[in-house]
Amino acid sequence: MDSTALKAHFEAARQHAPSPPDALMARVMADALAEQAAAPDVAAPARGxxxxxxxxxxxxxxxxxxxxxxxxxxxxxxxxxxxxxxxxxxxxxxxxxxxxxxxxxxxxxxxxxxxx
Amino acid sequence: MRMPRDAMDQDAEGADDALVARFADGDAAAARLLTQRLVPRAYAHAVRLLGNHAEAEDIAQEAMLRLWRTAPRWRPGEARVTTWLYRVVANLCTDRLRRAGRDSFDLDAVPEPPGGAPGAEEALQSADRAAALQAALARLPLRQRQALVLRHIEGLANPRIAEIMETSTEAVESLTARGRRALAAELEGRRADLGYDA
Structure with missing residues (x-):
């Protein structure tokens, strides 16, 4: 198999990239908000x-x-x-x-x- | 919730740095933008290294959790966010494969390409090629697989891959060269079935 054929495979892999499920995105977002809530000094800095x-x-x-x-x-x-x-x-x-x-x-x- | 591919491909490391700083300041919008920009990359990378979607979800979530916890101590300009993320994902994949006592993954975990239904022949052929590549990647040693994915699917330059893999550029060149030869040999057997012009 030559490099052109390999390139076609890599291009196909790019076109069919695995997409993260919505549930995963939601879990990651929930983690992010929980981490922000767990750090009150950072989450609500005094700016006066x-x-x-x-x-x-x-x-x-x-x-x-x-x-x-x-x-x-x-x-x-x-x-x-x-x-x-x-x-x-x-x-x-x-x-x-x-x-x-x-x-x-x-x-x-x-x-x-x-x-x- | 998906980010357009072209936007993801832009070199937006400065923007990622700024978003991490905003996240550390408690900005929920920054958390959402980072999730949209980075989770697709982390998840796709884990799927390609592990061949298992459920495990890839766990790894992407864990890698992002580490980013959230690192954010308050993140030093802008010191390391690219995506470089750091690829490295964490690869390390987590390595740990998981090591614990399972394997390096390559089970071919059963690779979804079979769709059958040859009439119409949309080109799209089917493309899907066949992607599935065949994933199956062939599964048989390679993890380091070769990682280098090939980063170089030829993610499209990163060798010095950047060396940074991610914590090795030299020469080692990356060697890994990708050997990996391409091994891939070509693996795919050769399916050449007639796939019907590409080469």
């Missing part, structure tokens, strides 16, 4: 503005951390600890110009000494 903001910030764990840090900042601002008041008072009193404060006196460079 707040949901997008939440996702952009990194989800609930990130937002919880952010809220904690914010509350701590407000608390420290309203009721500052004694140590913080001392440190801040030394630096930021109205009669102390900030540029005259020597934050590291032990390592000061004295320009007036000149070369030895």
């Amino acid at each position: 503005r707040w949901a997008e903001l939440l996702r952009a910030l990194g989800g609930w764990p990130a937002v919880a951390g952010l809220a904690c840090a914010t509350l701590a900042g407000v608390w420290i601002g309203a009721f500052p600890p004694v140590g913080l008041q001392t440190a801040a008072g030394g630096l930021l009193t109205p009669d102390a110009a900030l540029y005259t404060v020597d934050v590291m006196p032990a390592t000061a460079f004295d320009a007036s000494e000149g070369p030895s």
Whole structure:
């Protein structure tokens, strides 16, 4: 048998391709819908503005951390600890110009000494 | 519920990718379109590899179920949906044949071609040829059968078949060459009965 005859057989096979029964199509479709229903987070994704903001910030764990840090900042601002008041008072009193404060006196460079 | 053949034959892998993503997002219309596009291919491929319509139905349904479950993790552009599907169908057929302790399938499972009723002679001859081919394919080793079906009935290129069969293009060429010779020998015996011009 030559290649032309074989081609005729393959062409016939293409023309008589087995068709899936309607019942099979229905079963496959039922499986698909069942799988979608079994994945509610995927099937009904949150698409609102707040949901997008939440996702952009990194989800609930990130937002919880952010809220904690914010509350701590407000608390420290309203009721500052004694140590913080001392440190801040030394630096930021109205009669102390900030540029005259020597934050590291032990390592000061004295320009007036000149070369030895 | 059938998809027109020409629409199925188009290279619409990008569309399949998009449909899989839509399915994963819960779009029921995408599920219906994927079913219409892919089930005919999966079912026909399984029938040609197994020669049994009931088993082919089970395999097509199982392959599609695996697609539904893979959809949320599907990465567009990484693999073609139809390549993945052909591979899953072939693997499921291989498992089934292995469990049954066979490689080729029983000729009794191949429907007999229609008899020579008067009229529509050409259509009958075509149906005879298709049935004869299926019977001849049944006698070949599974890998040869798979390569021949993908190359000469599904019309895929050798590199794509190599991807589906997870082998080299050279191996596919060898499988199809040996398969054509074996098919020709099988069909030779029925040549006079079929009455084709060659």
